[in-house]
Amino acid sequence: MTVLNVIVFLFSIPLCLAASSVTSDTSGVTPVVPVQPTIPPSPPTASPEANVTRIFKYPGGGFENLAVRSNGQILATLAFPEPLLFYVDPLSIRPAVLLHNFTSLRNTGGITELAPDRFYGHGPGLNNGPYSVYSVDMRQILVLPNGTIFTPPVIKEIGTIPSALLLNGMTHLCSSDNFVLISDTLLGGVWKFYVDTGKSELVIQDPSMSGPPNQTAFAAFGINGLRVQNNTLFYCNSGAQKFYKMPLHVDGSSASNATLITSGIACDDFALDKWGFAYVASPRNALIRLDTRTGAQLVVAGTFADSSSDIISASSARFGKGDSDRTSIYITTNGGAFAGAPPGSQGISRVDVGDVAQLFGRDGQYLRGGKA
Numbered sequence: 451m452t453v454l455n456v457i458v459f460l461f462s463i464p465l466c467l468a469a470s471s472v473t474s475d476t477s478g479v480t481p482v483v484p485v486q487p488t489i490p491p492s493p494p495t496a497s498p499e500a501n502v503t504r505i506f507k508y509p510g511g512g513f514e515n516l517a518v519r520s521n522g523q524i525l526a527t528l529a530f531p532e533p534l535l536f537y538v539d540p541l542s543i544r545p546a547v548l549l550h551n552f553t554s555l556r557n558t559g560g561i562t563e564l565a566p567d568r569f570y571g572h573g574p575g576l577n578n579g580p581y582s583v584y585s586v587d588m589r590q591i592l593v594l595p596n597g598t599i600f601t602p603p604v605i606k607e608i609g610t611i612p613s614a615l616l617l618n619g620m621t622h623l624c625s626s627d628n629f630v631l632i633s634d635t636l637l638g639g640v641w642k643f644y645v646d647t648g649k650s651e652l653v654i655q656d657p658s659m660s661g662p663p664n665q666t667a668f669a670a671f672g673i674n675g676l677r678v679q680n681n682t683l684f685y686c687n688s689g690a691q692k693f694y695k696m697p698l699h700v701d702g703s704s705a706s707n708a709t710l711i712t713s714g715i716a717c718d719d720f721a722l723d724k725w726g727f728a729y730v731a732s733p734r735n736a737l738i739r740l741d742t743r744t745g746a747q748l749v750v751a752g753t754f755a756d757s758s759s760d761i762i763s764a765s766s767a768r769f770g771k772g773d774s775d776r777t778s779i780y781i782t783t784n785g786g787a788f789a790g791a792p793p794g795s796q797g798i799s800r801v802d803v804g805d806v807a808q809l810f811g812r813d814g815q816y817l818r819g820g821k822a
């Protein structure tokens with residue numbers, strides 16, 4: 451195991467000490483509308499860039515989010531056109547499986563694994579019905595090598611959030627908690643949803659989470675992807691193109707004011723590593739590595755604001771959890787909620803950031819080669 455492997459592995463250990471180094475899952479919802487804010491300038495590009503491999507293609511699918519089981523298998527959701535949940539083998543040994551079709555929802559949005567194999571997600575109800583939060587219990591699932599589902603997961607809708615406007619990313623603090631946190635992009639806040647009772651409360655509402663005033667569609671979006679590490683909430687404000695952090699109490703409420711990490715970032719959801727880097731899925735067709743301590747951005751894969759990119763409209767990012775892929779990041783792509791995406795580019799890609807990450811060393815210092 452390399453040092454990087456050990457460190458990436460450590461962040462999945464489900465301990466929740468007050469100042470521990472725990473990273474939890476997160477998620478973020480992608481815009482479905484073609485209105486967009488001004489494109490920020492492209493960050494510099496890593497040299498060499500990380501290699502990208504498409505592991506699942508599903509033409510027309512607006513992939514929205516993903517979560518990775520402890521055995522490395524991937525659950526992936528769709529923002530459009532259908533409310534589907536896929537189960538994808540990162541090594542493509544078993545064919546990808548359509549795990550569930552949520553016929554009472556319009557789409558499937560953020561997803562997070564609270565306790566081992568206990569996943570939670572959300573989606574808006576049909577006919578403008580309220581958002582539902584659903585649970586996916588993967589403990590008994592059995593999928594045959596040919597992709598046939600022998601024992602399906604147990605899936606339940608466990609409650610609604612009637613006052614939610616546009617639910618987006620989902621995350622949690624601690625695997626022993628009875629609640630998840632969900633960003634509300636239009637309310638400019640974070641919902642706390644109790645998975646045992648189905649009750650909810652708007653636990654944070656903050657100006658840093660609001661979208662820019664007098665905008666429409668994506669440009670009006672506020673908080674999008676969110677993730678908790680070390681009892682600190684990291685989040686991206688998509689419309690404002692800003693990235694923040696905010697300390698939390700263990701009950702999910704804010705412990706202090708937000709700190710701006712950077713402005714001018716085209717961001718959706720992201721994965722955090724142990725060193726304080728956020729790997730940000732950018733709707734501008736790239737995976738951006740953001741140093742959350744300095745705000746420096748670096749494109750590690752894809753081509754910024756270019757539809758010839760091999761990551762068309764990235765929507766979410768998660769580290770792998772298998773033996774072979776702990777320095778890889780899986781990215782969902784929706785193929786262009788923004789205009790101009792080639793059809794067939796939608797799905798999940800693997801980005802091998804191991805080499806690129808090592809270029810920068812554990813303290814972010816540049817170590818060898820390249821023009822970063």
Ligand SMILES: *[C@@H]1O[C@H](CO)[C@@H](O)[C@H](O)[C@H]1NC(C)=O
Pocket residue numbers: 469470471680724
């Ligand atoms: C976690 O937070 C504590 C308290 O704020 C801080 O001392 C520590 O350096 C942080 N650890 C990491 C890995 O950021």
Ligand SMILES: *[C@@H]1O[C@H](CO)[C@@H](O)[C@H](O)[C@H]1NC(C)=O
Pocket residue numbers: 498499500501802805806
């Ligand atoms: C990309 O893959 C090639 C072929 O396997 C390998 O030689 C190269 O080192 C990889 N690049 C990076 C940045 O990992």
Ligand SMILES: *[C@@H]1O[C@H](CO)[C@@H](O)[C@H](O)[C@H]1NC(C)=O
Pocket residue numbers: 532534548551553
């Ligand atoms: C999902 O369910 C809807 C409603 O029954 C159906 O129209 C659609 O074809 C299903 N999608 C898939 C991929 O099975």
Ligand SMILES: *[C@@H]1O[C@H](CO)[C@@H](O)[C@H](O)[C@H]1NC(C)=O
Pocket residue numbers: 594596597598
């Ligand atoms: C998958 O394998 C099972 C068990 O061998 C078999 O019963 C089933 O018909 C197969 N399904 C397909 C689609 O080949």
Ligand SMILES: *[C@@H]1O[C@H](CO)[C@@H](O)[C@H](O)[C@H]1NC(C)=O
Pocket residue numbers: 663664
């Ligand atoms: C937003 O629009 C309202 C109503 O049109 C106007 O009163 C307000 O000044 C505008 N705010 C900004 C920041 O442009």
Ligand SMILES: *[C@@H]1O[C@H](CO)[C@@H](O)[C@H](O)[C@H]1NC(C)=O
Pocket residue numbers: 706707
């Ligand atoms: C938070 O910001 C408000 C308004 O700027 C300020 O009055 C307050 O002191 C700040 N709180 C902390 C803990 O920094």
